[in-house]
Amino acid sequence: MAAVTLTNVVKRFGIFEVVHGANIDIADGEFVVFVGPSGCGKSTLLRMIAGLEDISGGDIAIGGKVMNDVEPADRGIAMVFQSYALYPHMTVEQNLSFGLRMNGNPKADTERRVRKAAEILRIDELMQRRPKQLSGGQRQRVAIGRAIVREPQVFLFDEPLSNLDAELRVQMRVEISRLHKELGVTMIYVTHDQTEAMTLADRIVVLKAGNVEQIGAPLDLYDDPANRFVAGFIGSPKMNFLSAKVVDTSNSAAIIELAHHGGARLRKPLCETFPAIGAEVVLGVRPEHFFEAGEGDCDIPVKADVAEHLGSVSYVYANAGPEELIVEREASRQRASGDHFKVSIKAERALLFDKAGARIR
Amino acid sequence: MRTQNATAYRFLTPYLLIFAIFWIWPIISSFIISFQATRTVPWRFAPAFNWGRLIGDPAFYNALKNTLLILVIQVPVMIALAIVMAVLLNSPLLKARGLYRFAFFAPVVVGEVAYSAVFRLMFSLDFGIVNKLLNSVGISKIDWFSNVTPAMALIMIAVTWRWAGYNAIIILAGLQSIPEDVYEAATLDRVSRVKQFFHITLPLLKPVIVFCAVLSIIGTMQLFTEPFLITERGGPGGGTETLGLLLYRQGFRSLNFGYASAVAYTMAGLAIAITLVQLWLMREPK
Numbered sequence A: 001m002a003a004v005t006l007t008n009v010v011k012r013f014g015i016f017e018v019v020h021g022a023n024i025d026i027a028d029g030e031f032v033v034f035v036g037p038s039g040c041g042k043s044t045l046l047r048m049i050a051g052l053e054d055i056s057g058g059d060i061a062i063g064g065k066v067m068n069d070v071e072p073a074d075r076g077i078a079m080v081f082q083s084y085a086l087y088p089h090m091t092v093e094q095n096l097s098f099g100l101r102m103n104g105n106p107k108a109d110t111e112r113r114v115r116k117a118a119e120i121l122r123i124d125e126l127m128q129r130r131p132k133q134l135s136g137g138q139r140q141r142v143a144i145g146r147a148i149v150r151e152p153q154v155f156l157f158d159e160p161l162s163n164l165d166a167e168l169r170v171q172m173r174v175e176i177s178r179l180h181k182e183l184g185v186t187m188i189y190v191t192h193d194q195t196e197a198m199t200l201a202d203r204i205v206v207l208k209a210g211n212v213e214q215i216g217a218p219l220d221l222y223d224d225p226a227n228r229f230v231a232g233f234i235g236s237p238k239m240n241f242l243s244a245k246v247v248d249t250s251n252s253a254a255i256i257e258l259a260h261h262g263g264a265r266l267r268k269p270l271c272e273t274f275p276a277i278g279a280e281v282v283l284g285v286r287p288e289h290f291f292e293a294g295e296g297d298c299d300i301p302v303k304a305d306v307a308e309h310l311g312s313v314s315y316v317y318a319n320a321g322p323e324e325l326i327v328e329r330e331a332s333r334q335r336a337s338g339d340h341f342k343v344s345i346k347a348e349r350a351l352l353f354d355k356a357g358a359r360i361r
Numbered sequence B: 001m002r003t004q005n006a007t008a009y010r011f012l013t014p015y016l017l018i019f020a021i022f023w024i025w026p027i028i029s030s031f032i033i034s035f036q037a038t039r040t041v042p043w044r045f046a047p048a049f050n051w052g053r054l055i056g057d058p059a060f061y062n063a064l065k066n067t068l069l070i071l072v073i074q075v076p077v078m079i080a081l082a083i084v085m086a087v088l089l090n091s092p093l094l095k096a097r098g099l100y101r102f103a104f105f106a107p108v109v110v111g112e113v114a115y116s117a118v119f120r121l122m123f124s125l126d127f128g129i130v131n132k133l134l135n136s137v138g139i140s141k142i143d144w145f146s147n148v149t150p151a152m153a154l155i156m157i158a159v160t161w162r163w164a165g166y167n168a169i170i171i172l173a174g175l176q177s178i179p180e181d182v183y184e185a186a187t188l189d190r191v192s193r194v195k196q197f198f199h200i201t202l203p204l205l206k207p208v209i210v211f212c213a214v215l216s217i218i219g220t221m222q223l224f225t226e227p228f229l230i231t232e233r234g235g236p237g238g239g240t241e242t243l244g245l246l247l248y249r250q251g252f253r254s255l256n257f258g259y260a261s262a263v264a265y266t267m268a269g270l271a272i273a274i275t276l277v278q279l280w281l282m283r284e285p286k
Ligand SMILES: Nc1ncnc2c1ncn2[C@@H]1O[C@H](COP(=O)(O)OP(=O)(O)OP(=O)(O)O)[C@@H](O)[C@H]1O
Pocket: A013, A018, A036, A037, A038, A039, A040, A041, A042, A043, A044, A045, A192
């Protein structure tokens, strides 16, 4: 068992800096998910922790020991690759035992570990097959099994489910969650799928272009994002962003006027910073936080464009001037295309961001 | 479907005609000729004439022995060398990879006569650079062309020089098709570079290596250019005569077509047999 600490970790490829001083503390036994758009440096960070990439600056410590110059095999980690990276010419059993066999581990112990991993992942019947003869989900299980056999202190997963179909993904997600509970070890999991991040993580690290944007529990990120990027990235469908302007500040609140909604105004109580009068701001409202007309603090008229019915809820894509809003409605209150209706915004359910994207609280 | 096929075959007809006349017919024809006495006019059917002679012909056994000797020494050495060259070519530490790739492949493109002439010069008794180099490290000079063992070695060196790079390029393609993350997984499994080579690279290269071996076996079975041009028609005294040379001597010098055809079929039969044994030995374990 081990905690993982990243201190000012920098990564450069030649002259390109792709990770700009990441500080991340991961507690022993925690399940942490790195999430962010493609190319933001998630894999690079993970591979630095694994020792597959050199560290250009800063320190990575595992279990309190700085690992910068320690061989990958000596870091007490195991990694599951997106492409599975199974040894194609070996059977499942040989794949699982290869590392131990090559290192002269006692035969009885190797067998015990392989059997245990096969049991945990329910791949006992597949032991004599080769990777070619397995389905995607089975291959992924074997890849995870190979990690378990090493009995590592930290598991690293790099988008392990992205090659699977939607149904299998949900199933494997649950299994990985179960695995974490059973083994109780630290897990670091990279994905660009925010649903995976929300469902698996104890804490999420949101990355953007090599910077850590925010670290926090899934619901904290959802309810209290630090900036517009995190607000937009976490949550599906995405948060709506409405342009607005500050017209007055008084009594620890800002009065803002929405730019494209017929001069609708909202009083947003603030406690930290007060924007200047006339400043352009952005109001963020999640689809489920558009209330029925009159229920909130400010009504805006919209026209339904397309509606997606998912059964329990519907998502109405509604036009309001140049802005398209996504509005969640219960199935019983769904709107047909072309309907004119009003939605209402509650001040406490709306987030305010400045023009640069920083949160105004 | 049927009419579509008919149309396709009509388009293929010109090719199939040429293929039949210049490929299929000579193959059938030479098979028939191998059963005919071709020294009499008109030729007559005499199965024992050529095949019987072959079985008792010391010249045939000499050529067969030389060919197989070259085969069992040269092919494994060359394939091993080609694997080493491919691994070096694939190394990320290597600069100017394109240049080396070209250099390794170049011998295949060089004209046979030119390359043979250069080899004769290099290995010449008194002026050759090879003997000079041997001399400089204290080894007395070797008469490469008048003694059988050095002459055989020379043939093997020449063939290896000419084809090792070609095989290395094929093996390199196989190497590059092995995904990098398999090696990363092995690194995390604490498997050393050397063990990775023997337990991952080699097994995964097996199909490519078998392919190269089969190509080389077929090529060496037909070996002709080097003993003809470098050791002057299988010299010294038939010491480097191969089946290919025997075939040439019988067919084109003595105009004994029947016997030459029998030799040709023996060569082809042996190549097929050796290749099948090879494929069987290297088959995928089930
Ligand atoms: N070997 C390399 N040489 C140069 N640049 C690299 C190298 N590997 C990655 N990069 C760059 O580093 C950045 C981060 O890459 P990384 O693979 O970590 O992204 P990622 O967040 O894992 O993206 P994805 O979700 O697509 O996997 C990218 O801009 C990428 O182009």
